[in-house]
Amino acid sequence: MVGLKIAAVAALSSAVLAAPQGTTYSPGDWKSKIKNVVVLVEENRSFDTFAGGLSYNPAIDGLLHHNYCNSMNASDPAQMDDVCAGPRANDVAPDDPNHSISGVNMQIFSTYHPDEMQVDEFHEAENMHPRAEAINYYTPDQVRVFNTMAENFVLFDRWFASVPGPTNPNRAYITSGTSHGHGQNDNAFNVYGLSQKSIFQQLSENNITWMNYQNSTTGPGLGFNPDAAFYSWTATSGANATNIAPLDQFYADAKAGTLPQFTYINPECCSYQSFHPPSPITLG
Numbered sequence: 001m002v003g004l005k006i007a008a009v010a011a012l013s014s015a016v017l018a019a020p021q022g023t024t025y026s027p028g029d030w031k032s033k034i035k036n037v038v039v040l041v042e043e044n045r046s047f048d049t050f051a052g053g054l055s056y057n058p059a060i061d062g063l064l065h066h067n068y069c070n071s072m073n074a075s076d077p078a079q080m081d082d083v084c085a086g087p088r089a090n091d092v093a094p095d096d097p098n099h100s101i102s103g104v105n106m107q108i109f110s111t112y113h114p115d116e117m118q119v120d121e122f123h124e125a126e127n128m129h130p131r132a133e134a135i136n137y138y139t140p141d142q143v144r145v146f147n148t149m150a151e152n153f154v155l156f157d158r159w160f161a162s163v164p165g166p167t168n169p170n171r172a173y174i175t176s177g178t179s180h181g182h183g184q185n186d187n188a189f190n191v192y193g194l195s196q197k198s199i200f201q202q203l204s205e206n207n208i209t210w211m212n213y214q215n216s217t218t219g220p221g222l223g224f225n226p227d228a229a230f231y232s233w234t235a236t237s238g239a240n241a242t243n244i245a246p247l248d249q250f251y252a253d254a255k256a257g258t259l260p261q262f263t264y265i266n267p268e269c270c271s272y273q274s275f276h277p278p279s280p281i282t283l284g
């Protein structure tokens with residue numbers, strides 16, 4: 001079964017410059033030095049789960065300096081049976097919490113249909129023990145590549161989900177600023193069904209080269225389409241044939257120094273290098 005999980009985004013520029021102390025750069029100085037922008041999208045992990053254990057800078061708003069606990073029963077905070085976050089997230093998450101919009105409502109609001117007055121902390125009514133895994137976090141050693149990139153470049157410690165729901169609507173937000181009303185991974189995403197202008201179209205219109213490399217096992221029940229294939233323009237312009245390529249091609253192009261100006265990478269879905277349970281976090 002294909003799990004449907006919200007996208008977490010790691011947007012990684014290949015040339016983010018750190019100015020030596022005392023030097024002032026204007027945007028023009030560093031912009032001209034950026035040759036390639038590479039965006040890698042992964043499935044949802046919260047900031048606290050993924051980066052909450054990073055320790056290279058005490059200013060990171062993670063979990064190291066908090067004792068973060070929720071009561072087991074959202075309706076009864078006095079109940080002393082707490083679930084607390086700890087540095088014990090598993091490389092392969094043993095559970096995949098329901099992340100439909102209504103499932104997330106239940107986790108956040110303790111009801112499938114929240115009204116404004118019922119805001120609660122992360123909870124899921126049923127079967128809390130396995131779900132408690134979701135508030136645990138990784139140690140820097142478990143996410144070494146990410147830790148190294150964060151330490152040497154830039155880390156944002158406020159992460160937001162455009163749609164508190166599954167993958168494709170969130171990926172549509174990333175690539176076009178809207179899901180066009182879609183709240184589920186419905187069939188429109190499989191058939192070039194979205195009509196809005198995407199970043200891919202905009203790049204082409206501005207003569208900026210781009211590729212959508214992908215390792216998806218595209219097809220109903222098999223995985224997600226690469227994001228460029230959500231959009232009608234991609235098919236009508238012919239970009240479906242020229243600008244979408246397998247992930248292996250990314251490795252070859254990177255090695256040969258022939259990456260386009262803008263690279264957008266979709267992992268497979270959902271059990272290998274996508275971060276979606278049961279993908280091991282170390283492969284992402």
Ligand SMILES: *[C@@H]1O[C@H](CO)[C@@H](O)[C@H](O)[C@H]1NC(C)=O
Pocket residue numbers: 005006044045046049097098099104107122134135161164165166
């Ligand atoms: C995202 O991941 C966090 C941490 O595992 C979890 O609490 C949350 O329910 C997930 N949200 C969605 C929409 O999948």
Ligand SMILES: *[C@@H]1O[C@H](CO)[C@@H](O)[C@H](O)[C@H]1NC(C)=O
Pocket residue numbers: 073074075076125
């Ligand atoms: C949670 O607490 C409420 C209010 O005390 C109670 O009615 C409910 O049965 C409890 N749920 C569980 C799963 O213990």
Ligand SMILES: *[C@@H]1O[C@H](CO)[C@@H](O)[C@H](O)[C@H]1NC(C)=O
Pocket residue numbers: 098099100102103112
């Ligand atoms: C998630 O929960 C909602 C609300 O109960 C339900 O309609 C949906 O079928 C569930 N999805 C999965 C994948 O279990």
Ligand SMILES: *[C@@H]1O[C@H](CO)[C@@H](O)[C@H](O)[C@H]1NC(C)=O
Pocket residue numbers: 205206207
């Ligand atoms: C893109 O290239 C075409 C063909 O060279 C040119 O006509 C067009 O003006 C260019 N567009 C932009 C936005 O630079």
Ligand SMILES: *[C@@H]1O[C@H](CO)[C@@H](O)[C@H](O)[C@H]1NC(C)=O
Pocket residue numbers: 192235236238240241
């Ligand atoms: C994608 O491009 C190929 C080659 O141009 C074309 O034959 C095919 O029909 C296109 N696919 C879709 C779904 O439009």
Ligand SMILES: *[C@@H]1O[C@H](CO)[C@@H](O)[C@H](O)[C@H]1NC(C)=O
Pocket residue numbers: 215217247248268269272
């Ligand atoms: C693509 O994903 C599959 C699993 O779905 C994996 O076996 C394969 O090695 C991946 N390819 C690359 C180039 O990462």
